[in-house]
Amino acid sequence: IFVELAWRKLDENALRPPEDRVPKVTVLRAAGAEVLQSVTFSTLIIVLVFLPLLFLSGLEGQFFRPLGMAYLLIFGASLLVALTVTPVLCLLLFSRSRRIRKGQNEKAKVDGFTVRVLKACYRPLLYFCVRHAWLVCLVMTGVTLGALWLASTFGTSFLPPFHEDCYTVFVNTPVGTSLEETERVTQGAMEEIQRIEGVKSVTRRTGRAERDEHAEPVSASELLVRVDMQADPLKLRNAINGVIRQIPGVATMIGYPIAHRISSVLSGTEAELAINVFGDDLATLRTAAAAVKQVLDTLPQVADARANREIMVDTLRIRYRLDALARAGLTLKDAGEQVSAAFDGVTAGQVARNQQRWDIVVRLDETQRKELADVGAFLLTAPNGARVRLDEVADVYREEASNLIVRDNTRRKALISCNVAPGSNVGDLVAALREHVEPVVHAHGCTVSYGGSYEAQQSASRRLTWLALGLLLIIVLLLGYALDSFRAALVVLVNLPLCLIGGVMAMLIAAPAPLWANLRALVCGDGNYVAPVLSVAAMVGFVTVAGFVIRNGLLLLNRYRSLQAQGYSLHEALIEGSLERMVP
Numbered sequence: 001i002f003v004e005l006a007w008r009k010l011d012e013n014a015l016r017p018p019e020d021r022v023p024k025v026t027v028l029r030a031a032g033a034e035v036l037q038s039v040t041f042s043t044l045i046i047v048l049v050f051l052p053l054l055f056l057s058g059l060e061g062q063f064f065r066p067l068g069m070a071y072l073l074i075f076g077a078s079l080l081v082a083l084t085v086t087p088v089l090c091l092l093l094f095s096r097s098r099r100i101r102k103g104q105n106e107k108a109k110v111d112g113f114t115v116r117v118l119k120a121c122y123r124p125l126l127y128f129c130v131r132h133a134w135l136v137c138l139v140m141t142g143v144t145l146g147a148l149w150l151a152s153t154f155g156t157s158f159l160p161p162f163h164e165d166c167y168t169v170f171v172n173t174p175v176g177t178s179l180e181e182t183e184r185v186t187q188g189a190m191e192e193i194q195r196i197e198g199v200k201s202v203t204r205r206t207g208r209a210e211r212d213e214h215a216e217p218v219s220a221s222e223l224l225v226r227v228d229m230q231a232d233p234l235k236l237r238n239a240i241n242g243v244i245r246q247i248p249g250v251a252t253m254i255g256y257p258i259a260h261r262i263s264s265v266l267s268g269t270e271a272e273l274a275i276n277v278f279g280d281d282l283a284t285l286r287t288a289a290a291a292v293k294q295v296l297d298t299l300p301q302v303a304d305a306r307a308n309r310e311i312m313v314d315t316l317r318i319r320y321r322l323d324a325l326a327r328a329g330l331t332l333k334d335a336g337e338q339v340s341a342a343f344d345g346v347t348a349g350q351v352a353r354n355q356q357r358w359d360i361v362v363r364l365d366e367t368q369r370k371e372l373a374d375v376g377a378f379l380l381t382a383p384n385g386a387r388v389r390l391d392e393v394a395d396v397y398r399e400e401a402s403n404l405i406v407r408d409n410t411r412r413k414a415l416i417s418c419n420v421a422p423g424s425n426v427g428d429l430v431a432a433l434r435e436h437v438e439p440v441v442h443a444h445g446c447t448v449s450y451g452g453s454y455e456a457q458q459s460a461s462r463r464l465t466w467l468a469l470g471l472l473l474i475i476v477l478l479l480g481y482a483l484d485s486f487r488a489a490l491v492v493l494v495n496l497p498l499c500l501i502g503g504v505m506a507m508l509i510a511a512p513a514p515l516w517a518n519l520r521a522l523v524c525g526d527g528n529y530v531a532p533v534l535s536v537a538a539m540v541g542f543v544t545v546a547g548f549v550i551r552n553g554l555l556l557l558n559r560y561r562s563l564q565a566q567g568y569s570l571h572e573a574l575i576e577g578s579l580e581r582m583v584p
Helices: 002-015 024-055 058-093 106-110 113-131 133-152 179-194 233-245 257-267 282-296 322-327 332-343 372-376 426-443 453-483 486-494 499-509 515-524 536-565 570-582
Strands: 166-172 199-208 216-227 251-255 273-278 302-307 312-320 346-353 356-362 379-381 387-389 394-402 406-408 411-420 447-452
Touching: 002 024, 002 058, 024 058, 024 453, 024 536, 058 257, 058 453, 058 536, 113 133, 113 570, 133 499, 166 179, 166 233, 166 257, 179 199, 179 216, 179 233, 216 233, 233 251, 251 257, 251 302, 251 411, 257 447, 257 453, 273 282, 273 426, 282 302, 282 411, 282 426, 312 322, 312 332, 312 372, 322 332, 332 379, 372 394, 411 426, 426 447, 426 453, 447 453, 453 486, 453 536, 486 536, 499 515, 499 536, 536 570
Parallel strands: none
Antiparallel strands: 166 216, 166 251, 199 216, 273 411, 273 447, 302 411, 312 394, 346 356, 379 387, 406 411
């Protein structure tokens, strides 16, 4: 802005008679004084607009805080350079005036060819808008209301979809399936997927080590399917889904590597949405989870629904009788430690060979801990040397128990996970869950909450909304101070709804469905409308656009006021100021 104004003023100074010309330093000083307030306040407003990004928490904060900090540093440095380095460079580099050709009027002499062409196109439109101001206001009000209506049909999501060149396919055979059987099932799936057109390669990982942070049994496999980026992603996904759906008795899920890792951080599952059902009784939770899974299978917004991997397994229960332990001279701790050492084993040392180490574990021989009677016959040793059979001081029996008990803040819960079906979004999915799933959960006497990307999106949206409202008040005060008029500040803010028009149309164009077919489906209501998805990233984009709109409005109004101070009428100031500010 300063360079354009300085260049124009130097040319205007060169057009004056020699006796009226002023030194170049004086011209640059006058140009700097004219834009100093506008540039400073507009940059400050841009900085304020990006401040909310620094207050985001969780994973969304990890994504957007560096972006906000980068913007703050960039605009702060640009303001410093504009106020210090740029005037010096103008003084050194603008050493000669451009040659003025004869026959040109004063404005044409100042403007270059490109600027003259742009102004020639813009001037008729500007005159029309000024002459028909009320018509323009009515049209823009209607277009803005239409954009707001379109925005109300958008879905919501945490992050926009990632364009990755591979799919992650999770295949889970029933818990307890052997490694050999899991390999047989997944190997057949890999061979079928490899035959799909557009698939480049398929690799597999089965299970994870017990000490891994994300330990998995050998019944869980993860296929990494690398695909051709030129292929239709929806057709590829449907083809892969068709292959794995043919495998009986397995739970499957399809997604993308990065998206799955993000979902794992947010919800503890690989799916986009986690449905947490809370209750006190494990049997009730198990029944409620199965009922929720049945409902999810009927919803078109749901893909890859999975209930928590919980089954009843055969366990050995030892219930000590405290009075019998006391008569034998044993404590509960002594008895428990001896039973654990005998049947689970105790590490007595290590064996090292070829830079590898193995633990030496001491425990009962396999023949002495094979049957239930063997456990009951185990001899406990009291501190006084007396020995007593385990079944004389405890009840030893078989019992079916859950292989998995999940808690959240000390409350038992069942976890049901699902992905969003293609063509839907997290917001529509949660709305459907509230309508169909919550009555089922409440009928079982349980409560439900939603985690994963939905929880993160809601948290980020609430925080951004409240921070934006607070900053809007601060921006109004700054504009009122910069323009010496709150009426002028409101004129700048009136442009904010208008900035939605371009953003809404851009999101509609970027939707997976063709634009005109999608609009026709929306108007006709035939159910084929594919709603664009408003993610946290899109919200950050809208906030950014709003900041630039406020900055441009401030610069434009300041120019109008400057021209009026030079004696221009309001109409002349509008025309001249708009034409001048069009270039920068």
